[in-house]
Amino acid sequence: MKKIVGHILLGSLTEGLLMRISPEINLEEIKTGKFVSIVGVDHAFFSLITDLTLAVSHPDILLFPPTPQETFLNDILRKKDIYATAQLKPMLMLNKQQQKMPVKTIPAHFSTVYEADSKDVAAIFGNEDDVSKRYFNIGCPLDMNTPVCLDLDKLTERSNGIFGKTGTGKTFLTRLVLAGLIKNDKAVNIIFDMHSEYGLQSRTEGKSQSFVKGLKTLFPGKVAIFSLDPDSTRRRGGMPDVEISLPYQAVQVDDILSLQDELNLHSTALECAYLIAAKYKKDWLQVLLSQGDSLKEFAQELGAHPESIAALFRKLKRIERLPFFKPVAQGAYKDHSVIDQMMEYIAKGTSVIVEFGNFTSTFCYLLVANIITRRIHQEYVDKTEKFLGSQRSEDEPKKLMICIEEAHKFLNPAAARQTIFGIIAREMRKYYVSLLVVDQRPSGIDQEIISQIGTKIVAQLNDEKDIAAVLTGINNAANLRTILASLDTKKQALLLGHAVAMPVVVQTREYDEHFYRAMSTTLTSQQVDVGIKELF
Ligand SMILES: Nc1ncnc2c1ncn2[C@@H]1O[C@H](COP(=O)(O)OP(=O)(O)OP(=O)(O)O)[C@@H](O)[C@H]1O
Numbered sequence: 001m002k003k004i005v006g007h008i009l010l011g012s013l014t015e016g017l018l019m020r021i022s023p024e025i026n027l028e029e030i031k032t033g034k035f036v037s038i039v040g041v042d043h044a045f046f047s048l049i050t051d052l053t054l055a056v057s058h059p060d061i062l063l064f065p066p067t068p069q070e071t072f073l074n075d076i077l078r079k080k081d082i083y084a085t086a087q088l089k090p091m092l093m094l095n096k097q098q099q100k101m102p103v104k105t106i107p108a109h110f111s112t113v114y115e116a117d118s119k120d121v122a123a124i125f126g127n128e129d130d131v132s133k134r135y136f137n138i139g140c141p142l143d144m145n146t147p148v149c150l151d152l153d154k155l156t157e158r159s160n161g162i163f164g165k166t167g168t169g170k171t172f173l174t175r176l177v178l179a180g181l182i183k184n185d186k187a188v189n190i191i192f193d194m195h196s197e198y199g200l201q202s203r204t205e206g207k208s209q210s211f212v213k214g215l216k217t218l219f220p221g222k223v224a225i226f227s228l229d230p231d232s233t234r235r236r237g238g239m240p241d242v243e244i245s246l247p248y249q250a251v252q253v254d255d256i257l258s259l260q261d262e263l264n265l266h267s268t269a270l271e272c273a274y275l276i277a278a279k280y281k282k283d284w285l286q287v288l289l290s291q292g293d294s295l296k297e298f299a300q301e302l303g304a305h306p307e308s309i310a311a312l313f314r315k316l317k318r319i320e321r322l323p324f325f326k327p328v329a330q331g332a333y334k335d336h337s338v339i340d341q342m343m344e345y346i347a348k349g350t351s352v353i354v355e356f357g358n359f360t361s362t363f364c365y366l367l368v369a370n371i372i373t374r375r376i377h378q379e380y381v382d383k384t385e386k387f388l389g390s391q392r393s394e395d396e397p398k399k400l401m402i403c404i405e406e407a408h409k410f411l412n413p414a415a416a417r418q419t420i421f422g423i424i425a426r427e428m429r430k431y432y433v434s435l436l437v438v439d440q441r442p443s444g445i446d447q448e449i450i451s452q453i454g455t456k457i458v459a460q461l462n463d464e465k466d467i468a469a470v471l472t473g474i475n476n477a478a479n480l481r482t483i484l485a486s487l488d489t490k491k492q493a494l495l496l497g498h499a500v501a502m503p504v505v506v507q508t509r510e511y512d513e514h515f516y517r518a519m520s521t522t523l524t525s526q527q528v529d530v531g532i533k534e535l536f
């Protein structure tokens with residue numbers, strides 16, 4: 001039997017509906033973000049509770065409130081005169097044939113509102129046991145123990161974002177999503193892992209010295225670690241599959257564009273970089289860095305402003321301190337590199353984690369992520385064009401998702417216009433490449449890019465600007481705003497967008513032993529649950 005939570009009193013399609021909460025219900029059981037269904041004549045309206053209010057039938061009652069000892073009076077009032085209401089926002093309707101459709105009508109007065117049950121949740125969000133392997137359990141609705149699934153096929157059709165302030169569980173959510181994509185072979189991933197949290201083990205807060213498994217540990221055959229700092233990878237008990245070394249020739253002026261903010265580079269310095277590249281082509285950076293005392297003459301030779309050249313030289317000199325950059329004799333550079341190796345792994349369906357080890361500066365992260373992504377994207381453009389030409393299914397590139405943390409540094413309004421990440425976000429995976437952006441400050445991301453994001457997973461955010469940014473382009477965002485502001489500080493998130501049929505708040509799936517078991521078998525977590533129960 002489904003539990004009745006209340007009855008509809010009033011409301012409108014645009015503003016949402018007002019429900020009177022049944023007097024039998026313990027009011028404190030009803031929380032914002034709770035998932036309920038309103039049963040109409042032809043449709044069930046699935047809704048989220050967005051606000052709660054106390055009400056009285058007549059204001060005079062408030063003039064003479066009963067004392068707690070007056071239990072009889074209290075009981076009488078509770079029957080008729082004092083009550084609580086909830087604001088509901090219908091997000092989706094199901095007809096009798098269980099077809100999902102957008103909400104275009106409203107249920108009649110006094111329609112009954114039930115707590116949603118596991119059948120409802122499965123009808124809306126899909127079932128992990130589905131043979132298509134497209135559904136992946138990401139958590140449970142509030143106060144329910146039944147999985148809400150992301151539709152992985154839809155997820156990979158667009159770029160996606162995971163947002164939330166620091167410590168809310170973004171990295172854990174990202175690891176969950178990536179595990180789903182890898183396990184079900186829905187996309188190959190490149191993960192730019194600034195803090196070495198995705199590959200091997202990673203620390204978890206709370207219990208001291210407690211660790212969780214990384215993706216390489218969970219899927220040894222499907223994940224490769226490319227390390228910029230192999231010593232660090234080895235110290236943490238892993239062996240990098242590939243040690244990254246990059247020649248200076250791999251750096252193009254375009255890669256420097258995204259460092260403009262970070263290095264405080266003036267546009268005249270950038271123009272100088274273009275001048276050098278026009279003359280020395282791929283060797284431009286190596287030539288620049290090899291100028292010591294001869295900078296003035298070098299500037300003259302190029303017809304550039306000496307001070308701008310000097311500024312560019314000073315700022316890019318930092319690159320020499322990164323030991324994975326190796327000089328190659330001028331002209332001897334061939335375009336065969338670590339990136340080709342990466343492409344080979346990707347072509348085989350192996351996801352790649354780029355570990356930064358101890359090189360955790362934003363400068364290094366931006367530079368390396370740009371260099372790699374630009375080349376990989378070019379490879380994908382070529383592959384896609386080849387496929388469009390031949391139309392043979394074996395030529396079709398595998399979907400690629402590129403995961404970046406601190407995304408606002410790549411996609412702020414200035415960078416988004418010029419850099420490869422902006423291009424990928426805007427071209428809507430025309431070339432089979434999309435982004436998974438992880439960020440604690442979504443307001444720093446270019447508005448246009450945010451509006452292109454297909455699915456958003458949003459943990460707690462407090463800053464008004466950040467909340468407004470993640471709700472850009474969403475109808476009736478006001479209702480979701482209160483839900484976002486009232487999420488727990490950890491392990492709770494609002495899912496919205498393309499990969500979920502309706503917005504929903506989840507208690508994030510626990511990333512623990514039970515999850516590892518589900519990942520290591522072909523069984524779904526529900527089947528593992530049943531299996532475990534049968535064992536005892
Ligand atoms: N799904 C989960 N399963 C188990 N533990 C979790 C989960 N989500 C979050 N946690 C706990 O919350 C802590 C913080 O999560 P996480 O490191 O993902 O936060 P974050 O948002 O990435 O923070 P930062 O912005 O600092 O990178 C973890 O160390 C872990 O203890």
Ligand SMILES: [Mg+2]
Nearest residue numbers: 167170171172
């Ligand atoms: Mg994190």
